[in-house]
Amino acid sequence: MITLSSLTKQFGDATAVDAIDLEIADGEFFSMLGPSGCGKTTTLRMIAGFEEPTSGRIELAGEDVTWTSPRRRNVNMVFQNYALFPHMNVRENVEFGLRIKKLGKAEAKERIERMVAAVRMEGFEDRHPAQLSGGQQQRVALARALVNQPAALLLDEPLGALDLKLRKEMQLELKSIQQQTGTTFVYVTHDQEEALTMSDRVAVMNGGKVEQAADPRTLYQRPDSAFVADFIGTSNLMTIPTGQRAGEDIRIALPAASPNGEVTITVRPEKIKVVASEPADGSYARGTVLENVYLGSMTQLIVEIRSGERLIVHQLNDEDGREPLAPGAAVILAWSAEHSYVIPEKGPQ
Amino acid sequence: MGIPTTPQITVTGERPSRLSRLLKPFAFMSLPTAVLAVLFLIPMGILVYFSFQYGDLTGQSGFTLSNFTDTLTDPLYREIALATFEIATIAMVAQLIVGIPLAYVLAYKAGRFELPLLLALVLADELNPMVRIYAWRMLLGREGLINDALTSLGLINAPIDALLFNKFSVIVVLSTSYLTYTVIPIYASMKAVDSGLFEAAKDMGAGWFTTFRRVLLPLIAPGIFIALLLVYVPLFTDFAAPSLVGGTSGIMLGNVVADMVLQNGNLNMGAAMSFLMLLAAALFSLLAYQLSRVKGGAK
Numbered sequence: 009m010i011t012l013s014s015l016t017k018q019f020g021d022a023t024a025v026d027a028i029d030l031e032i033a034d035g036e037f038f039s040m041l042g043p044s045g046c047g048k049t050t051t052l053r054m055i056a057g058f059e060e061p062t063s064g065r066i067e068l069a070g071e072d073v074t075w076t077s078p079r080r081r082n083v084n085m086v087f088q089n090y091a092l093f094p095h096m097n098v099r100e101n102v103e104f105g106l107r108i109k110k111l112g113k114a115e116a117k118e119r120i121e122r123m124v125a126a127v128r129m130e131g132f133e134d135r136h137p138a139q140l141s142g143g144q145q146q147r148v149a150l151a152r153a154l155v156n157q158p159a160a161l162l163l164d165e166p167l168g169a170l171d172l173k174l175r176k177e178m179q180l181e182l183k184s185i186q187q188q189t190g191t192t193f194v195y196v197t198h199d200q201e202e203a204l205t206m207s208d209r210v211a212v213m214n215g216g217k218v219e220q221a222a223d224p225r226t227l228y229q230r231p232d233s234a235f236v237a238d239f240i241g242t243s244n245l246m247t248i249p250t251g252q253r254a255g256e257d258i259r260i261a262l263p264a265a266s267p268n269g270e271v272t273i274t275v276r277p278e279k280i281k282v283v284a285s286e287p288a289d290g291s292y293a294r295g296t297v298l299e300n301v302y303l304g305s306m307t308q309l310i311v312e313i314r315s316g317e318r319l320i321v322h323q324l325n326d327e328d329g330r331e332p333l334a335p336g337a338a339v340i341l342a343w344s345a346e347h348s349y350v351i352p353e354k355g356p357q
Numbered sequence: 358m359g360i361p362t363t364p365q366i367t368v369t370g371e372r373p374s375r376l377s378r379l380l381k382p383f384a385f386m387s388l389p390t391a392v393l394a395v396l397f398l399i400p401m402g403i404l405v406y407f408s409f410q411y412g413d414l415t416g417q418s419g420f421t422l423s424n425f426t427d428t429l430t431d432p433l434y435r436e437i438a439l440a441t442f443e444i445a446t447i448a449m450v451a452q453l454i455v456g457i458p459l460a461y462v463l464a465y466k467a468g469r470f471e472l473p474l475l476l477a478l479v480l481a482d483e484l485n486p487m488v489r490i491y492a493w494r495m496l497l498g499r500e501g502l503i504n505d506a507l508t509s510l511g512l513i514n515a516p517i518d519a520l521l522f523n524k525f526s527v528i529v530v531l532s533t534s535y536l537t538y539t540v541i542p543i544y545a546s547m548k549a550v551d552s553g554l555f556e557a558a559k560d561m562g563a564g565w566f567t568t569f570r571r572v573l574l575p576l577i578a579p580g581i582f583i584a585l586l587l588v589y590v591p592l593f594t595d596f597a598a599p600s601l602v603g604g605t606s607g608i609m610l611g612n613v614v615a616d617m618v619l620q621n622g623n624l625n626m627g628a629a630m631s632f633l634m635l636l637a638a639a640l641f642s643l644l645a646y647q648l649s650r651v652k653g654g655a656k
Binding site for chain 1: 560572576
């Protein structure tokens with residue numbers, strides 16, 4: 009288990025990481041997700057030991073390692089640019105950590121073979137990194153770190169340099185290697201889809217703080233903040249002045265037990281339906297289609313409602329022959345009360 | 358369909374003949390080659406020619422091997438050759454010991470001071486060698502700064518004479534003479550090494566020495582090889598430093614050649630000695646090249 013307690017890192021006047029608390033369980037695939045500059049990489053580097061925290065504590069398996077050298081921490085890192093040793097072949101790269109640990113020859117050989125097989129690099133043992141593709145280098149970097157059997161593997165945007173198709177393949181592969189080895193993965197990325205598809209839990213970070221740490225489903229369905237709602241998937245954020253908004257062209261129904269006063273709600277685009285007439289209950293809004301974008305499995309509509317806000321609507325292309333709604337068409341959008349998710353008010357910080 | 362048949366294509370351009378394709382690269386190199394021939398190969402040829410000649414005051418001259426046999430069999434020259442080897446090697450090692458960390462600081466740690474420091478290093482080399490050597494004499498001499506400081510501090514009673522006019526002083530002066538040429542190729546090869554590799558090594562438990570030996574050193578071996586070529590060979594043939602601070606025990610081969618030509622007027626013997634030193638330098642370069650390949654891993 010990795011425990012971070014009010015971990016803070018300042019660079020001069022700038023606070024990169026602002027008193028974050030996190031607990032990462034053994035065997036968990038944990039991601040830190042956020043825009044660049046949110047402090048996710050700094051946090052990872054503090055866990056690895058390459059950055060010293062300004063204050064706070066880092067515990068690895070119950071042991072305080074805040075001031076321990078990276079050499080003596082039982083974690084290994086996969087670097088963004090792989091950082092493979094260019095003068096060593098695949099086998100020597102993977103062997104590096106084991107030679108330092110002075111592991112017996114037979115055991116080292118066995119572990120290297122097993123690891124090279126796990127990342128599907130058999131037959132490439134004598135190649136140098138320059139003779140490998142990006143994806144292959146990535147696998148070698150993974151093997152080089154995992155062969156040390158670390159308590160946790162730290163990955164710093166490891167797929168950032170790969171093209172989209174390869175990235176998708178490697179996502180699945182990473183996940184399966186993680187499940188095979190049972191190693192805790194701490195994964196840093198700015199790609200929300202990547203984080204959602206692979207992780208058991210995701211910490212969404214912004215401005216050096218953790219906005220929310222939860223499983224992907226919770227993050228998507230019950231975001232703790234407008235930032236999370238906006239960062240994870242596409243969402244329609246609306247601020248409703250007092251209570252429910254109601255008028256001739258719009259009615260917004262909130263779920264039961266919603267707070268009074270000004271609230272911010274988010275409605276996911278796939279929950280909004282285009283209907284023929286105003287529904288008897290739930291929310292609706294009249295508007296005009298501004299744009300329709302064909303996305304293959306679905307069509308994305310951008311609709312300007314009468315109050316001037318723009319809503320994004322996803323329509324599944326599951327029926328043949330449905331006429332796409334042309335820009336300028338008048339539509340009625342409807343969604344049920346429980347799909348107006350009220351973002352919790354943040355207490356004073 | 359509709360694709361023209363092949364003979365039409367060959368009409369547009371004559372395929373260059375095999376010979377002209379072979380000669381093309383040499384055409385580009387013809388001017389530099391000519392310059393090299395005039396400035397380098399011809400004097401070299403003259404040197405070799407002289408080394409196989411004899412001439413005496415009676416005006417007789419002709420072919421001989423005695424210049425070589427005399428040089429190689431004279432025990433005095435052998436002793437000086439050994440001393441030269443010792444001085445040059447110690448000075449080279451000293452410069453590597455200072456130069457590699459200096460290059461490391463420049464390449465990875467200097468930050469915004471990188472360029473000014475590099476400039477300072479180049480400027481240091483612009484200093485006239487004579488001025489530099491006399492500066493060392495002022496530091497190391499009997500009434501020099503070091504002896505003065507030690508005496509006034511009461512650490513020694515009488516000035517130390519052993520600081521100047523011996524092997525030691527030659528080594529000290531030579532160790533600082535070529536530092537620029539040691540540092541710059543090593544620095545350049547370090548700039549090509551991703552410093553992330555050091556973090557990766559540390560991450561896997563390597564200490565600084567292991568990281569240096571197994572990661573940095575093999576990757577900068579080509580730079581060290583160039584430094585050896587640029588520095589070790591001139592160190593071997595230096596004659597200014599030994600003649601100004603060497604006294605009688607700090608004589609090097611360069612002095613012997615200079616004396617042979619300038620004092621004794623024996624151009625033939627001097628040429629033979631130079632030729633032998635050139636051979637030694639060539640052999641050494643090959644050896645250093647081989648070593649750097651082994652260290653750097655065969656590519």
